[in-house]
Structure formats: structure tokens, C-alpha cells
Amino acid sequence: MTGLTDQQLARYARHIVLREIGGGGQKQLLAARVAVIGAGGLGSPCLQYLAAAGVGRITVIDDDEVDLSNLQRQTLHGTADVGVSKSGSAKAALKALNPEVRVTAVRERLTPENAADLLEGHDAIADGSDSFTTRAAVAAAALTLETPLISAALGPFEGQLSTFRGWEADQPCWHCYVGDMQDRPGRSCADVGILGAVAGIMGAMQALEVIRSLVPFGEPLSGRVIIYDALAQRMRTIALAKDPKCPRCAAA
Template sequence: MQLTDAQLDRYARHIVLREIGGEGQKKLLSSHVAVIGAGGIGSPVIQYLAAGGVGRLTIIDDDVVTLSNLQRQTLFATVDVGAPKAERAAAVAVALNPDAQAHAVRERIGADNAEELLSGADIVVDGSDNFATRLAVADACTRLRIPLVSAALGQFQGQIGTFRGWEPDLPCYRCFVGDAFDADDCDSCSELGVLGAMAGIMGGWAAMEAVRQIVGFGPDQAGKLHIFDGITPKMRTIRIAKDPACKTCGAR
């Protein structure tokens, strides 16, 4: 694969980075990232991955834009209220960068269809808002051996982790949260609120971790959970242990 003159110009600030360079940019252009949710986290993920040259994006979201989304979901404008999120997000991605192929999936992802929807992706970025979806996505990623970048936020806090649970010494997402006694029980932004800029921080971070997995720069972050407190502000990192009894990735 040869970069065109236009691509050399567009991605010049990536290419001059020793950790990415021309070969790393080619990897991005050849990559396929599936994004779960075009919401607060998904918005900056989609924007930065499209702008940065990820060649193919699959955007999975069955919801429509509402007025209350606009405070943090920067992909959308007032005129988009009522429009399908996945389709509008795909249109914005292509408008940002014609190198990006964006496929909208207006479907709710779950245990019954996750493997089918995610098959063929190089990386999955999950910004969904409930444990049922997160566990279904995570279990499918482990079975398909696709690295998962999982990001979450609420109020002034966010967390992000990368999971490759099929590897012998690394945990999967289920090792972190367990079997989630009530898989649908997740605090929602509508109930607790969220600072819009926190979505930008966590979504941008998730995009960076997806690029890290594709290109391979810096220390591997798999198996670590980064927790950011926006009020203080401060961050701490913990290492997640692999659960030998985990029904997804544990010893059988």
C-alpha cells in the first residue's frame, strides 16, 4: 500500500511521530474498528478515528438523536433530533474524511447477534450504557479474539480498559465486573447527570487506545483499568487479575 500525496499531507502530523510513522498510518488505513454506541463516548471516538485515517468503521446503535443528547454527543446538531444515530454518525465520519468507509448498523447488539455483527473487526470500542450490552460485546470479543477497548463515564468520573481475555495471563471484561447480577442495572446519565466535557475526555482516550492496539505504540495497556476523576482532577490505574473461574475466559 502506498500513501498518496493527499494522504501524506492529511496525515503528516501522524507520520512525523516516530511511534506511528508511515507504516503505522498504513495500518490505520487498513484497519476496521467497530464502535458500539454513537453517544457521548462514541461521538469523539468516531470523529478521531475517522479523522485519523481508520479505513473502515462499523457504527452500531439502534437509538435516535434527542435534544437531551446534544450537551455531550458532539456528532449531532439540533437539526438531527429524531434522526437515527448510527446513520448520522456514519455520514459525519465520511464528511470528515473520504478515506473512511463508515457502515451504520441500526440494530441493538446483544448475545444473540454480537458475534455476527463484530466478526471481521480488528478492534471493538464499546461506549454502551448498560451491562447487558457490555457483557454481550465483551464475551463475543473474547470468543472472536478481537481486542476490546471499553470506556464508561458518569457525572465527573470515567474509566477505560483494554481487554484481550483469550490470552493466558490477561483478563476479559467479565473478569472485571463478574456476572453483573442485574445485567440491565446501570446508572444512567438522565438520572445522575454527566459533564459533557467528560465524554470528550473518555471518548478521545478510547480512540487513542484503539490506535495503540492497531499501531502498537507505547506500553501495552491490556489488563489495566484507568480511572479518571474530573473534579479533583486526578487519575489512578489498577491492574485487573484474570479470574480462573470466569465463565468466558477462565480455565476450562
């Protein structure tokens, strides 16, 4: 296998034996650059699986600090990290997991003003942030930059996940899906509660879809939304069409 070191052949052996990934796919992962917004409940497992998979460069964007109440679900951080920036704590944890990965910690809130600058140059964007304002800014930048957006969201016992490639003629964008929804005060995880493992399931699945967008295999999730119901322990997938009147992605 050319181009991979003995260490890499050993570390990624279980990927390399997969027909769907192989040595070529592993090299694509090593060369890839992914941005993850939010190093919280979704970002923790998502970042862990991306770093473990050998995604070469990862940008972690989070302006928050680790709070004791986060540790019930944000598994990237430990008790000793309470009070530390989440992006910095995430960087340290990911470097311990896989020193080969180049992690950039951005301790900033992503806004409509800085979104395009922060996200430019990435091959995929994973959004696990906790506000609609941030999500809308990420989605607008991903559409402009023509970068796949893998977006996950959580409720107390539920999760949603999709991949958006809205710049393509037949693919919906994030705005086609959510419309003009606004932040609803009192509806964040901090306010309504969440079963921690639900975040783990959705964040791990988000990492899977990031990897799929970098090394295509199986059926892409674009044009479909996964809806996970932890109370019924059931998952369904619904089709999502491009809105021909979408103000963001429809052809003029």
C-alpha cells in the first residue's frame, strides 16, 4: 500500500480492509479538512469518531466553556476540564486520541458576519450548535461555499439528521427544510433536558455522514432526513425535496 506509513496501516487497518473505504479512501480521509460547530453533546461523539477515523484536519468552533452540567452528555470533556474552553478541551482530547490529526480550536461564536471566513476551505461542515441563529449562519455559508452540510439536531428523546447540498439543482438546502423558524426561548437542551445517550447516537451518526461525504459509499443522506425517536426506539427516514420557491437555493 503506497503512501501510508506502517503506523497508519496499523491504526486504520479496520478501514483499509473495507471494500468501501480501502487504502484510497483512508488517504482521502487523511487529506480531508472538516469543520465542526459546537463541541457539546453532538460535537463530542462526532469529533471523537472523525479524529479516530484519521480526518486530517479538524476545526472545532465553540465559544463556550465546559460546565459541570455538560458532562452528563458531552463525553469529550472530563471533570478536570470544567471552566476550560470547550474548543481547547476538545483539541486536547482529540490530540490524545490521535496525534496525527491537526486540530484547530476556534474559541469564537460563529455569526453571519464571520461564518464564511471560518468555514472556507473545508471539505465538509458538521453543525451541532445549539441555536437557530448559528445554524442559519452555518447553512448560508455552506450553501455559498458549496460545501456539504451535515446537520444534526436534538430534542429530549429525539434527534434529526440530514446532509444538505443545496447548490445542486435537485438537492434541498437547510432552508428548504426548516423555513423561517426562529429561536424559541426556553427550548434549548439546557432548558428542557435531554437523555445523554440520544446525543451520542446522533453525533456518531453525524460523523458517519461526514465520512460518507468525504469517501462516498452506500446511499447518500442528501434529500433525506433521519428522525430518531428514543421513546419508541424507532428510526425513520423521510424524503426531502428541494423547494422550487426556496429564496436561498432555487434557481432565479
